[in-house]
Amino acid sequence: MTTTTAVPAGAAPIKRARRTLSVPMILLIIAGGLALFSLVRVISGANDLTSVGQVSGALQLAVPIGLAGLGGLWAERAGVINIGLEGMMILGTWFGAWAGYQWGPWTGVAVGIIGGALGGLLHAIMTVTFNVNHIVSGVAINILAVGATRYLSDFTFAEAPGGSSKQSPRIDAITEITIPGLSDALADLQAKHWFFVSDLAGVLGGLVTNLSLLTVIALLLVPATWWVLWRTGFGLRLRSCGENAVAAESLGVNVYKYKYIAVIVSGALAGLGGAFLAIVSTGIYQEGQTGGRGYIGLAAMIFGNWMPGGLALGAGLFGFTDSLKLRGGAENVHAMLLLLAILLVLVFAWQLYKRKHWQAGICLGVSGLLFAWYGLTDALPSQFVDAAPYVTTLLVLALSAQRLRPPKVIGQPYKKGQGK
Known part of the structure; x- marks a missing residue:
């Protein structure tokens, strides 16, 4: 990306490359942020702020948000706004639980992905083929997903042993990974509450303790998305549909095809996030368990400026904020x-x-x-603690709004041959 500087009248504008952060600089920023957290922990006495359990819980809460955000990234990079992420996540939770309790968790993951992809396909048909307003289509999918899953639960889960009209039977757990020796050593080091060192041990310990295999797959999808969209010809053609669909068509790109692929993949990723909620996070489907995470994932994507790395940071921030109320509650939020x-x-x-x-x-x-x-004050009202993730979402979007650069033709209708 480039920026232009002011020049005298009649002169050609001078383009200046925008500086990018090097790996050492990124590591330095992360270290500085961790030192700041450590300082707050020492002053406030909230020792659970960077504990192994806190980091592990934050990661588990961040994964569904990040998967929904990745789904939004795929669709919007192709020029299609996907407000329907929440509905696609809901479909993923229901289909994942329905298949998971009958045929095992990995079958549930696969079927949950298919459920979300069906929602993405419906969104693509309405927005790409029939040029329905993207926001209207997304809201319709959200409403449809709630009604459809509620209806399906009445004659599936309600008749299953251990289930009811609002929840599924228990689903078997996916294998979790803990690195023996290293996990215990990091937990012991974190328990000493030393400045910075214990906080670093807590963060690393949370990444090697009770880590679900599905979490590992979800984390790998972030660099995989970056590689596919920014390092392959396929990704270049897909992104061109979101920057200038008419120009892309003039160069031989099948815009309809790439938009369809992007939106279906978007739904599949959101469905995977929903399946993660049902199978890994809770081990059971419950009505309304997405809790707006599809919308928060969309906010994480916007915070990340439609880039996978920034999206991951946003998802981590929202996941960490959400985990504060589960461990330490008011004390941790007060420290924030x-x-x-x-x-x-x-x-x-x-x-x-x-x-x-x-x-x-x-x-x-x-x-x-x-x-x-x-x-x-010594603590915060419980209502504020519960609202902390949503307040964080609003603050982050408000503060980052000035630097955002969405795809140029996002949300705009396109018809084949309109550039001729």
């Missing part, structure tokens, strides 16, 4: 007030350096309020 206040001080210094004085003043004022809130 301190973290947010310190982050705003850093943003204040950056805005001041950029000579954006009124933005810097707002950051400093909000930071002062958060410091006061943290200092004057």
Whole structure:
């Protein structure tokens, strides 16, 4: 990507390559973020903030969000808005549980993927073939998925032993991986609560303890998506449909085909996220268990600027925020007030350096309020703890809105031959 700088009238604009982060710089940023977390943990006494259990729980909560976000990435890179991710996840949970309790968890995963892909196919037919408004089509799929799964549950799960009209029988678990020796050593090191070292041990321990095989597959899908979409001719043609479908058609790209492939893969990934929820996260299907994760996955994709790496970071952030209320609850969320206040001080210094004085003043004022809130309270109301993931979603989208660069023709109707 390039940017242009101001030049005298009549002169050609000078294009300047946008700087990209090197691997050492990325590692340095991660280390700095972990040090900040460690500082907050030491000050607040919330020692569970970066524990092995906290990181492991955050990863498990982040995977369905990340899979939904990956699904949105595939569709929107091809120019199709996919608000229907939530409905496709719902189809994945139901079909995954339905097949999983009868024929085993891996069959459930496969059927859950198929269920989500069917939702993606329906979305592709409506948006690509019939040019239905993408938002309307997505909302319709969400509503249809809720009604269809509720209807199907009444005469499948309700008649199965251990099931009911709102939940499935128990599903067998997928094999979990724990690296012996290393896992115990990292847990012992984390329990010492040393600055930074224990926090690093907690993060690494969470990645090697009780890790489901499906989690490993989901994590590998992030670099796989990057490679397919940015390092292959197939990915170049697919992305061209989202940047300029008319130009892509003029170069011989079958735009309809690539849009269909992208949206069906999008539904399949969302369905996999739903199957993960039913089979790995809970071991059972429950009505309404997606809990808006399809929408949060869409937010993670937007936060990541339609890139797999940024999407993974966004999913991790939302998963971590969601896990705070499960382990430590109010104490951990209360500590996050301190973290947010310190982050705003850093943003204040950056805005001041950029000579954006009124933005810097707002950051400093909000930071002062958060410091006061943290200092004057010992815990937060349970309602705020429950709302923390959704508040985080809104804050992240609001703060990242200025740097977003979506595909150019996303959501725009396309008809074959319109460029001729």
